[in-house]
Amino acid sequence: MTDNIVIIGGGQSGVQLADSLRTEGHTGAITLFASEAHLPYQRPPLSKDFISDQADASALPLRAQRFFEDRAVTFHPGVTVTTIDRDAKTVTASDGTTTVYSSLVFATGARNRTLSIEGSALAGIHYLRTVDDATLLRQELAGARRAVVVGAGFIGLEFAASARARGLDVTVLEFGPRPMGRVLSEPMSRYFTEAHTRSGIALRLGEGIASFAGDGGRVTTAIGTTGTEYPADLVLVGVGVIPNDELASACGVPCENGIIVDERLQSSDPNVFALGDCARYPHAQTGTMTRLESVQNATDQAKTLAKTLTGTPADYTSLAWFWSQQGSIKLQIAGITDGHTDSVLRGDIDGDKFSIYCFRDGTLVGVESVNSPADHMTARRLLSGAMPLSTAQLADASFDLKAYSKSLVPTAESV
Amino acid sequence: MPAITFHHENGTTDLIEAVAGTSVMRAAVTNGVDGIVGECGGQAMCATCHVYVREEYLDRLPTMSDDEEEMLEVTASPRDEERSRLGCQLKITSTLTEIAVDVPVTQVHP
Numbered sequence: 149m150t151d152n153i154v155i156i157g158g159g160q161s162g163v164q165l166a167d168s169l170r171t172e173g174h175t176g177a178i179t180l181f182a183s184e185a186h187l188p189y190q191r192p193p194l195s196k197d198f199i200s201d202q203a204d205a206s207a208l209p210l211r212a213q214r215f216f217e218d219r220a221v222t223f224h225p226g227v228t229v230t231t232i233d234r235d236a237k238t239v240t241a242s243d244g245t246t247t248v249y250s251s252l253v254f255a256t257g258a259r260n261r262t263l264s265i266e267g268s269a270l271a272g273i274h275y276l277r278t279v280d281d282a283t284l285l286r287q288e289l290a291g292a293r294r295a296v297v298v299g300a301g302f303i304g305l306e307f308a309a310s311a312r313a314r315g316l317d318v319t320v321l322e323f324g325p326r327p328m329g330r331v332l333s334e335p336m337s338r339y340f341t342e343a344h345t346r347s348g349i350a351l352r353l354g355e356g357i358a359s360f361a362g363d364g365g366r367v368t369t370a371i372g373t374t375g376t377e378y379p380a381d382l383v384l385v386g387v388g389v390i391p392n393d394e395l396a397s398a399c400g401v402p403c404e405n406g407i408i409v410d411e412r413l414q415s416s417d418p419n420v421f422a423l424g425d426c427a428r429y430p431h432a433q434t435g436t437m438t439r440l441e442s443v444q445n446a447t448d449q450a451k452t453l454a455k456t457l458t459g460t461p462a463d464y465t466s467l468a469w470f471w472s473q474q475g476s477i478k479l480q481i482a483g484i485t486d487g488h489t490d491s492v493l494r495g496d497i498d499g500d501k502f503s504i505y506c507f508r509d510g511t512l513v514g515v516e517s518v519n520s521p522a523d524h525m526t527a528r529r530l531l532s533g534a535m536p537l538s539t540a541q542l543a544d545a546s547f548d549l550k551a552y553s554k555s556l557v558p559t560a561e562s563v
Numbered sequence: 564m565p566a567i568t569f570h571h572e573n574g575t576t577d578l579i580e581a582v583a584g585t586s587v588m589r590a591a592v593t594n595g596v597d598g599i600v601g602e603c604g605g606q607a608m609c610a611t612c613h614v615y616v617r618e619e620y621l622d623r624l625p626t627m628s629d630d631e632e633e634m635l636e637v638t639a640s641p642r643d644e645e646r647s648r649l650g651c652q653l654k655i656t657s658t659l660t661e662i663a664v665d666v667p668v669t670q671v672h673p
């Protein structure tokens with residue numbers, strides 16, 4: 149029988165899985181297919197440092213070139229898996245090769261949702277997911293004066309803050325009532341609205357994009373749903389992503405806005421797994437089917453799956469955490485604040501250094517921190533240990549949260 | 564060529580050449596130096612690039628920002644008041660053309 153774990157996707161989760169499989173002692177073959185021809189790299193800097201005017205020329209790699217030899221990983225950069233035969237247990241790739249697998253892992257990530265409205269094919273309208281996208285964006289930023297951002301999500305606002313720091317006039321159009329509204333608590337959203345407005349970004353809430361107009365094939369104007377025209381040398385669209393689950397779906401693996409897997413990240417086929425941005429799984433903390441897009445999720449799922457694939461089956465239960473950098477604001481989130489019923493603010497909001505503790509029916513479910521990494525680390529410890537903590541304790545400014553969190557004996561599943 | 568020396572707990576070293584503007588974290592990650600993670604990509608937000616700078620280089624280091632100061636309070640391996648820095652905040656420059664650091668035993672909280 150072949151012993152070859154085939155990983156489709158050379159991003160954050162696929163590369164971590166290859167690494168962790170060796171750490172866990174896998175001695176069989178590992179084959180990694182990656183559509184992108186580059187040495188695998190980190191995406192988060194692409195919307196932050198990489199587009200600043202003092203950026204490093206090249207993307208920050210996930211691993212060194214020699215990783216693939218050192219860890220005996222057969223790496224196929226620039227090669228896309230095109231079809232899967234689950235009966236024969238083979239994958240066929242764009243280079244014409246067919247490879248047999250013992251286990252197959254989808255680490256295919258997600259791609260940007262695109263606009264199809266009048267003018268959306270004009271040059272100068274950008275999306276940001278890959279280093280190729282970011283390189284083009286960086287080139288065009290150098291000559292641009294006015295940028296319009298569609299969507300006040302993390303990537304849109306990180307870009308907006310970077311563009312503003314380079315001196316551009318920046319307008320952000322957001323259809324919803326508040327920035328990052330799907331994930332942030334209401335007071336945190338409000339803080340960001342005020343901070344970005346203060347830095348000179350024009351944030352248009354409740355206004356979507358209607359169409360674009362151009363000149364000579366290049367965008368010159370973004371037209372909002374209120375009919376307002378915004379002059380633009382450059383547009384960045386950040387309106388969310390679509391999981392890359394079509395390949396799984398085509399070979400009959402159940403998908404629904406992501407590849408459906410259980411707590412072991414296993415699909416309905418016992419030899420097929422999925423992780424990272426493309427996977428929808430039952431979340432240990434919320435109990436609901438969840439698909440997360442974060443480095444933590446991709447990395448920790450890979451570490452967990454490596455255990456299962458080397459003979460020590462493990463459920464994925466890690467605490468979710470996330471970060472975003474928008475200009476001088478460093479946001480960190482621990483846990484999942486979705487559906488919280490109560491919140492307590494600690495720290496100095498006027499001094500841009502505070503945290504918001506979110507509770508659901510009396511239980512702490514998540515903490516959002518601004519420029520307070522120590523609060524964030526404490527929150528991770530608190531949430532992983534499931535310590536009882538009340539809103540009253542938090543509301544007392546003299547209560548020493550850090551000391552309290554350290555009094556806890558960490559559980560095996562803590563950060 | 565400027566060079567960064569990484570000393571590991573087990574006595575081995577990695578000597579990495581780096582161009583000006585490269586951070587200690589980036590040099591380590593790009594060259595596969597064990598024990599430096601760089602999870603946040605150099606934003607001073609994860610402390611997985613923690614290093615102990617060797618004494619002879621301490622007077623040449625850039626001043627520490629408040630962010631770095633706070634992150635060093637939450638490193639996985641204990642902070643050394645004199646020598647602990649974040650590798651992503653130490654860049655090779657005309658004044659810092661070489662540096663030697665000790666790599667902590669762990670960068671990740673248990």
Ligand SMILES: Cc1cc2nc3c(=O)[nH]c(=O)nc-3n(C[C@H](O)[C@H](O)[C@H](O)COP(=O)(O)OP(=O)(O)OC[C@H]3O[C@@H](n4cnc5c(N)ncnc54)[C@H](O)[C@@H]3O)c2cc1C
Binds near residue numbers: 192
């Ligand atoms: C600009 C940007 C900024 C971000 N900032 C942050 C941040 O600050 N903090 C944070 O936590 N997260 C951030 N993220 C999210 C984070 O980068 C992703 O959650 C993470 O990369 C997901 O990893 P993944 O392995 O699931 O997918 P990816 O990293 O997207 O990798 C999937 C790879 O699979 C390849 N692939 C797809 N189909 C095939 C196929 N059929 N054959 C071969 N290869 C295939 C794709 O080309 C891709 O390279 C950011 C993302 C972006 C784009």
Ligand code: FES
Binds near residue numbers: 649
């Ligand atoms: S790389 Fe994250 S703090 Fe240095």
